Amino acid sequence: MHSRRSFLAAAAAGSTLAGSRPFAPLMSAARTKSYSHAELEAKVKRRDFSGLTKRDLPTPNLVLDKDVFDKNLKTMAKHCKQNDFDLRSHVKVHRSPEIGMLQIKSGALGLCCATISECEVMMDAGAPGILWTCQPVGPNKFSRIVALTKKDPTFMFVVEDPMIVDQLEELAAAEKVTFNVVVDIDVGIGRQGVMPGEEGLELSQRVMKAKNLKLTGLMGYSGAASHAKGWKHRWDVSNHEVDKLMESVHLCRKAGIPVGIVTGGSTGSYNIDSQRKDGLTELQAGSYALMDSNYSRIGSKDGDETYDDFGLALTVLTTVISKHYPKKVAVDAGNKSMTQPTDMVKGRPELRVQRAGAEYGRIEWDETDREPKLGDQLEIVMSNLDMSVNCFDRMFVCKGDQVVDVYSVLGRSGPSQR
Ligand SMILES: Cc1ncc(COP(=O)(O)O)c(C=O)c1O
Numbered sequence: 001m002h003s004r005r006s007f008l009a010a011a012a013a014g015s016t017l018a019g020s021r022p023f024a025p026l027m028s029a030a031r032t033k034s035y036s037h038a039e040l041e042a043k044v045k046r047r048d049f050s051g052l053t054k055r056d057l058p059t060p061n062l063v064l065d066k067d068v069f070d071k072n073l074k075t076m077a078k079h080c081k082q083n084d085f086d087l088r089s090h091v092k093v094h095r096s097p098e099i100g101m102l103q104i105k106s107g108a109l110g111l112c113c114a115t116i117s118e119c120e121v122m123m124d125a126g127a128p129g130i131l132w133t134c135q136p137v138g139p140n141k142f143s144r145i146v147a148l149t150k151k152d153p154t155f156m157f158v159v160e161d162p163m164i165v166d167q168l169e170e171l172a173a174a175e176k177v178t179f180n181v182v183v184d185i186d187v188g189i190g191r192q193g194v195m196p197g198e199e200g201l202e203l204s205q206r207v208m209k210a211k212n213l214k215l216t217g218l219m220g221y222s223g224a225a226s227h228a229k230g231w232k233h234r235w236d237v238s239n240h241e242v243d244k245l246m247e248s249v250h251l252c253r254k255a256g257i258p259v260g261i262v263t264g265g266s267t268g269s270y271n272i273d274s275q276r277k278d279g280l281t282e283l284q285a286g287s288y289a290l291m292d293s294n295y296s297r298i299g300s301k302d303g304d305e306t307y308d309d310f311g312l313a314l315t316v317l318t319t320v321i322s323k324h325y326p327k328k329v330a331v332d333a334g335n336k337s338m339t340q341p342t343d344m345v346k347g348r349p350e351l352r353v354q355r356a357g358a359e360y361g362r363i364e365w366d367e368t369d370r371e372p373k374l375g376d377q378l379e380i381v382m383s384n385l386d387m388s389v390n391c392f393d394r395m396f397v398c399k400g401d402q403v404v405d406v407y408s409v410l411g412r413s414g415p416s417q418r
Contacts, residue, residue, distance in 0.1 A: 044406055052403035054377060054396075059319040060333035062388075062395035063379065066404060068311035069289060069397075075310060076270065076288045077107035083274040088112050088131060088263060090286030093385040094314075096395065097125035098407040099289060104128070112263075112284045116144050121410040123152055131182065131263065132157035133219065133284070135164055135192070142171055149177045156216050158184035160193050165206050165213065172212030180216045181207055182263065185248050187220035187241040196220070200248025204257055217261030218252070220245030221284065226266035227294060230304045238269040242279045267291075267310065268298055290314040292385045293344045314395065315346050315379035316388060318361065323374045328364040330356060331378060337361070338387040339380055346379040353380055 035043065035056045043052060054063060080087040089103040092114035100111050100122045110129020113119045119132050135158055136145050148155045159165050159181045172179050185200045186193030194203050200218065207215045225238035245264060252259050262280050265273040267287040273280045287295055288310045300307045318333035333339050335358045345351040345363065351372070354362040361380075363372060372378060382388040389395075390412055397405035 049403045053401045057396055059317050060337045061317050062392045063315055063317045064395045064397045065313045066397050066399050068313040072289050072310045073106040085274040086282035088282050088284055090284050091118055093286045095409050096407045097121050100127050101125055116141055119148055130155050135160050146175045156180040156182055158182045158219055160184040162206055169210035169212055178212055178214050180214050182217050182219045185220040185245050187222050187244040189223040196244035197247045201251040204252050208257055217259055218249055220264045226268040227298055230299045231301045235272050238272045290385055293381045293383045312381050315381055318378055320372045320374055320376045328362055329372045331361045331363055334359050334361040337391050340383045342383040344381045346381050
């Protein structure tokens with residue numbers, strides 16, 4: 001451990017070298033050049049990533065393991081192709097136009113978005129086939145779906161209330177547009193959607209009667225199936241919930257209503273939903289691209305303990321900023337990074353993550369042969385991507401320790417973005 005005096009001396013020595021990094025003894029011996037914060041930002045602005053490593057990055061920050069990420073995209077695309085199953089990747093976990101476009105490039109026919117600002121950002125980036133998986137309510141959202149539909153007439157969104165269907169019909173007539181709508185069925189999540197069976201049929205019939213609305217299909221998202229622990233259990237939950245969606249699909253088809261897409265599913269159920277002949281036509285999985293620690297515990301087809309079909313690609317890079325007590329250190333990723341006690345430290349199963357304050361996190365351990373030292377960097381695998389990613393404006397894309405790119409995180413709900 002560094003004593004405070006030796007630490008300050010080291011800092012002072014390091015700061016006298018032009019362009020070099022303070023706290024030099026905390027860097028690896030092989031390292032000769034480091035960048036100041038201003039130099040780093042200037043390089044990022046120029047998109048010149050040469051020589052930049054994780055050591056140069058401000059913390060806390062998001063870092064993406066490019067190799068793991070690329071493999072995740074490939075694995076999902078290959079699975080969907082082999083099983084003749086369409087993929088409309090959900091962007092809610094990353095909110096990054098660069099990642100959205102890479103998902104399209106790797107084979108997704110479109111993107112699902114949780115918020116209207118995500119739809120706007122992804123459409124601006126050039127993504128086709130956008131489905132907003134939330135019903136538009138109120139004048140602000142109404143004006144924005146009009147703009148999106150005028151920009152890309154294939155834009156779709158869900159509906160789940162007869163009153164909104166009537167309002168949308170009026171709006172579409174006034175704006176001289178046709179809205180593509182997907183009827184949302186509540187297959188068990190209890191937060192959105194009409195009841196399966198007759199209610200789904202009735203809403204679909206109402207849409208069919210509206211001159212300026214086009215029924216594109218039906219949606220049923222099963223939140224329960226996504227994280228059901230154990231593959232066999234997940235198989236049962238997912239099939240049970242897809243059955244509920246299919247009740248409405250069958251009733252519609254019997255009534256002569258053409259149902260185009262049947263959309264739903266998740267990262268947890270991808271290889272269950274793809275196996276049904278009479279079920280979803282497309283998958284809305286999102287987390288597969290980056291993965292989180294909650295998903296890593298749900299078990300896979302090959303074993304009930306870990307889920308490693310997709311690798312953990314995204315982490316919060318953090319620095320040990322205080323070390324005064326045995327068996328614990330303070331790091332600079334806390335509540336503002338939405339770290340949680342269920343997070344994990346990458347490659348360090350013996351370390352536990354605790355929250356200690358807005359800007360402070362705490363890393364604890366019982367036994368370790370590698371005590372984290374002041375100045376060390378650690379990478380935290382988040383429990384919930386949506387929440388942690390939403391705290392940042394960008395992610396640094398890395399190959400090993402080398403920074404190779406920066407992807408933006410846009411479409412956040414806060415005023416800084418929209
Ligand atoms: C409507 C909808 N579809 C799909 C997904 C994607 O799920 P996952 O990230 O678990 O793949 C979600 C996630 O919350 C969702 O809300």
